[in-house]
Amino acid sequence: MAKATVDAAKEAKAIETCGKAFTPLNTQGRRRVLQWLIDSYGTDAEGAASRAPARDQPAGTRRAPRIEEDSSFEDFFDQKEPKSDVHRALVAAYWLQFRGEGGAEGFTPAEVNALLGEIGHDVTNIANAFVNLRAKKKGKGAFLVYAPGDKSKKRHRVTPAGRKIVEAMVAGNSNGKD
Known part of the structure; x- marks a missing residue:
């Protein structure tokens, strides 16, 4: 099986585009769009965000931590x-x-x-x-x-x-x- 090449610039651009597209959506809307992306592109994103180290995120794409329902x-x-x-x-x-x-x-x-x-x-x-x-x-x-x-x-x-x-x-x- 051939190893996929990584194009960090293209990935950074995709992340930036997604971030802009997700900004006006509420949580349920974001969830539906993410599910559509997963279904359409065959990617298993379960736990992917927690596995990806923060340092691998392109500059300017890091966000404030999400406040969970049980937060103080x-x-x-x-x-x-x-x-x-x-x-x-x-x-x-x-x-x-x-x-x-x-x-x-x-x-x-x-x-x-x-x-x-x-x-x-x-x-x-x-x-x-x-x-x-x-x-x-x-x-x-x-x-x-x-x-x-x-x-x-x-x-x-x-x-x-x-x-x-x-x-x-x-x-x-x-x-x-x-």
Whole structure:
């Protein structure tokens, strides 16, 4: 059997092209596209990513580690690297609603700040951060709203616009998108 030749430049270009194509897709979309590629090209990719050493990846193609469903809030926060108090509050609110215990009932500013305090990033004026997150952003709407049915207006929920901001955050790029 003849040994296949390796063309690192072509592989790097293919990786770059795939990276650009995958950026707008959600996790399920990426999974479907990967499965189609595996089925179409007859490649067994099971475990291939874990076997490939990072140093073999072309420059500029390495990505931040994927945050697993069972990761800690600190790992999630570190991956997002929020730069402002408003972004720190939004990342913690997102965690409480979608990963933590805020769920359908929502969360309070105190719960958000307590979570941030556990990792040493509490917000000096959490009430002000929440006011800014509830303010309507030009063309995007608010990033937080009062939880439905909460007459006391103490509990909040992340809006789809707020969720989109957090999910788009990657290390070092957490400001300027809102």
